[in-house]
């Protein structure tokens with residue numbers, strides 16, 4: 001590309017380590033006068049996995065929704081792969097794009113939510129095939145092949161004909177990931193993808209996400225799974241009160257946080273994790289006793 005819309009508009013160059021796939025500058029967003037994002041800057045480079053941490057209400061979901069324009073922003077700019085999201089810049093003034101053009105931008109970004117929202121009347125395979133056919137107008141045969149490969153990728157190649165109600169939460173979430181990937185997105189956004197799952201189903205979803213990261217997908221993941229953040233994230237971003245408090249490699253932010261707000265959040269997370277593990281151990285113990293049977 002010979003023109004770069006980013007240069008000239010600000011002091012930001014963003015060029016030092018190659019162009020970021022996501023380039024967010026001073027993003028602000030308020031709901032009814034309540035400022036929820038207070039100037040978020042964030043760059044995510046191709047292939048990078050960024051885990052977004054922060055207490056409830058800190059603006060994590062809102063920020064993800066702003067990236068793919070499920071929410072409009074009040075100030076700042078977000079580029080994804082060089083595209084200014086949601087707006088057109090005409091000599092420095094932003095004009096909102098038409099819904100159609102925003103939908104086209106959104107198509108390049110996969111999003112996985114806490115709730116999987118699969119179509120209940122479609123099978124697993126049909127759920128995965130739906131958008132590429134209906135939205136992109138792709139040929140059914142090619143989409144079907146891709147969908148079958150995706151089912152395999154998420155460990156569900158034996159479930160093409162299952163309806164969502166016949167699948168566990170973990171399986172449904174893996175279908176939801178496959179469905180997002182079927183659109184061949186440049187970027188995947190995950191908003192607490194495992195927090196609605198029974199604890200024993202969390203691992204299978206994280207495994208799929210870990211593999212996706214290894215395969216080079218660019219990902220922004222809002223999660224409370226500290227183990228995942230520690231192992232998989234290239235960078236951890238801690239948000240609180242609508243600002244980025246600190247960020248860096250997990251070895252720094254998680255193991256050696258510099259800010260008290262980060263420290264107290266991580267302490268709380270650790271306590272929750274411990275309580276969680278204890279509950280799991282107790283459940284396993286009870287199950288073990290049940291298995292013993294008569295001597």
Ligand SMILES: Nc1ncnc2c1ncn2[C@@H]1O[C@H](COP(=O)(O)OP(=O)(O)OP(=O)(O)O)[C@@H](O)[C@H]1O
Pocket residue numbers: 031032036054055056057058059060061062063
């Ligand atoms: N559509 C909306 N209308 C009004 N207020 C909203 C809306 N969406 C979010 N908010 C408010 O914005 C703030 C940030 O919400 P957001 O959902 O982004 O937080 P979060 O960090 O994702 O929290 P959680 O960890 O609980 O998911 C909250 O105070 C929330 O109540």
Ligand SMILES: [Mg+2]
Pocket residue numbers: 060061062191
């Ligand atoms: Mg949220």
